[in-house]
Structure formats: structure tokens, C-alpha cells
Amino acid sequence: MDEQAVLMALSALAHESRLRVFRLLVTAGPNGMPAGHIAEELAIAPNTLSFHLAHLKNAGLASARRESRSLIYSADTGQARAVIEYLMENCCTRQPCC
Amino acid sequence: MDEQAVLMALSALAHESRLRVFRLLVTAGPNGMPAGHIAEELAIAPNTLSFHLAHLKNAGLASARRESRSLIYSADTGQARAVIEYLMENCCTRQPCC
DNA sequence: TCCATAGTTCAAGAATAATGGAATTAAAAG
DNA sequence: CTTTTAATTCCATTATTCTTGAACTATGGA
Numbered sequence: 387m388d389e390q391a392v393l394m395a396l397s398a399l400a401h402e403s404r405l406r407v408f409r410l411l412v413t414a415g416p417n418g419m420p421a422g423h424i425a426e427e428l429a430i431a432p433n434t435l436s437f438h439l440a441h442l443k444n445a446g447l448a449s450a451r452r453e454s455r456s457l458i459y460s461a462d463t464g465q466a467r468a469v470i471e472y473l474m475e476n477c478c479t480r481q482p483c484c
Numbered sequence: 485m486d487e488q489a490v491l492m493a494l495s496a497l498a499h500e501s502r503l504r505v506f507r508l509l510v511t512a513g514p515n516g517m518p519a520g521h522i523a524e525e526l527a528i529a530p531n532t533l534s535f536h537l538a539h540l541k542n543a544g545l546a547s548a549r550r551e552s553r554s555l556i557y558s559a560d561t562g563q564a565r566a567v568i569e570y571l572m573e574n575c576c577t578r579q580p581c582c
Numbered sequence: 583t584c585c586a587t588a589g590t591t592c593a594a595g596a597a598t599a600a601t602g603g604a605a606t607t608a609a610a611a612g
Numbered sequence: 613c614t615t616t617t618a619a620t621t622c623c624a625t626t627a628t629t630c631t632t633g634a635a636c637t638a639t640g641g642a
Contacts, residue, residue, distance in 0.1 A: 393500060399571070400495035401630085405487065408571070415576035421589060434631060436590050455588050455639050463572065470568040473497070473506070474561065478513035499600085519619060532601065534620050553609050553618050 387468045391446065395469050398445035403430055404438045408447055411461035418460030420453075485566045489544065493567050496543035501528055502536045506545055509559035516558030518551075 399405050406428050411418060425435045439459060442448040446465040450457045497503050504526050509516060523533045537557060540546040544563040548555045 389500070389503065393498060393503060396494055396503070397498035397629095400491060400498040402487070402491060403630095405491060405494070409573070412572065413574045413577045415579035417579050419578075422587090425589095431632075432589065433591080433633080437630075440590085452639090457589065463575065466568065466571050470564065473564050474510065475507070476511045477561065479511045480517075481513035481515050495599095501600095520617090523619095529602075530619060531603085531621080535600075538620085550608090553616095555619065 387472050392469055392472045394445040395447055395465055398441050398447055399466075401438070401441075403428065403434070404442055407435070407438055408442060408461055408466075411448060411459060412463060414460065416460055418451075418458045420456035420458050421450075422456065424459065485570050490567055490570045492543040493545055493563055496539050496545055497564075499536070499539075501526065501532070502540055505533070505536060506540060506559055506564075509546060509557060510561060512558065514558055516549075516556045518554035518556050519548075520554065522557065 399408060407424055407430075410424060410427060421432070421435060421439060424430070424439075425432050428435075430438070439448065439450070443450060443459075447462055448459050449462055450459045452458070497506060505522055505528075508522060508525060519530070519533060519537060522528070522537075523530050526533075528536070537546065537548070541548060541557075545560055546557050547560055548557045550556075
């Protein structure tokens with residue numbers, strides 16, 4: 387994972403609404419949930435939610451599939467896990483400890 | 485860890501300079517490194533770096549101690565670990581899987 | 583074909599965050 | 613007590629991000 391991807395993931399999650407959306411999708415598991423249900427559950431206007439979902443998708447933290455008239459979003463948890471790995475890489479390499 | 489703390493940590497790390505500072509401090513380990521060395525190594529103006537260090541410190545991701553004329557910063561990696569735990573909490577609880 | 587439902591896109595203004603220069607604090611040395 | 617080194621704070625400017633309403637696309641049903 388490169389710096390740019392990490393920055394995109396971090397700034398995607400660094401917003402109240404998007405953090406809530408991501409966590410909601412995490413609880414929903416691989417089956418995901420339609421945009422409309424997310425909007426309702428979190429009380430976010432549909433257009434605003436679209437903006438935030440696009441942000442999460444762009445950062446690789448969520449993906450969407452169409453099912454009839456609905457767009458079903460689900461969380462990509464692997465990307466989130468990759469972030470902490472990047473953060474902790476090379477821990478203490480400048481000191482003979484740990 | 486509450487939502488507000490997570491948001492502060494995420495937005496602290498969601499910036500190129502601060503992400504680099506944090507990772508540099510992670511490699512430096514518990515001994516940390518003085519602000520001046522960070523500024524030099526990352527080629528960031530002292531005042532700008534101060535701004536970013538304050539941001540990291542405020543988010544609980546770094547701490548500082550004075551040693552003569554220098555301020556030695558070190559990373560608080562536990563806070564970073566707590567973030568991913570928060571993100572992955574209650575995974576799939578809405579679906580009988582995982 | 584016409585209408586309703588489900589979401590997205592666009593453009594604007596509003597709110598937040600980042601940068602750079604000048605002044606300021608803190609500690610140690612001459 | 614003056615100077616130097618180390619770093620921070622303040623303030624104005626600039627840049628970025630968020631929100632809102634209106635218009636638009638896509639799908640399915642009457």
C-alpha cells in the first residue's frame with residue numbers, strides 16, 4: 387500500500403458521517419446494505435450520502451453493486467487493515483529496542 | 485475509545501506531512517526525536533511543523549518532553565492501534581456469517 | 583408511454599484547515 | 613545581561629472540503 391492510498395483511506399474515514407457509514411457497513415458484513423437504508427439509519431440526505439459514499443469507494447473502503455433499483459454498498463475491511471499495517475511498519479528501526 | 489477521539493486521530497493522520505512525521509516517530513521508537521531533527525529530515529518549516537506536531541499531540545498520537553533546549557517528540561502507537569480496533573468493532577453483527 | 587422510486591451529479595456558497603511571515607517564549611552560553 | 617539556539621504562537625491569506633437545492637440517470641411497474 388502506498389502513501390497516497392493510505393492518505394485517501396485516512397481522510398475518507400476522518401469525517402463523522404463517513405466513519406459512521408463505514409462502521410455501519412462493517413456491521414452489515416459482506417452482504418452490505420442499500421444506500422437508502424444507510425441514509426435512513428444515519429439520517430443523512432441522499433445527495434450528501436452519495437458524496438460520502440463516493441469518497442469511501444474512491445478510497446477503496448467500500449464497493450457497490452446494483453440490485454434492481456438499489457445500489458448495495460459493502461465495506462472493504464482489508465483496506466482498513468492495511469492502513470494500520472502501514473502506520474506501524476518499521477517500528478523502532480532507529481533504536482535497538484522493542 | 486470514543487468517536488470523537490477516533491475522528492481526531494484519523495484527521496491528524498490524514499495529512500501528508502503529519503503521516504510522515506508519525507511514521508518517522510514510529511521508526512524512532514520510545515526514545516523519540518527532537519522537533520528540529522524532524523523538521524530537517526522531512527524538510528518542513530519549523531512553524532509549520534509545530535502546527536502539525538500540535539495536531540498529533542492533541543489527537544493523542546504523539547507526546548513531547550523537554551530536554552534542555554530541545555523538545556523530544558515520540559509516537560504513541562497504542563492510540564493508533566486503538567483506532568483500527570474501533571473501526572472493526574462489531575463486524576458482521578447484522579449478518580449470520582463470518 | 584408515463585410515472586414513481588432509488589441514487590447520483592452539478593454548481594453555489596459556507597465552513598474548516600493549512601501556509602508563511604513576524605513576533606514571542608525558553609534555555610543555555612559568553 | 614546580551615546573544616544564540618530551539619521551538620512555538622499569532623494573524624492574515626489561501627486552499628480545501630462540506631452542504632444544499634435543483635437537475636439528471638437508471639430501473640421497474642401501471
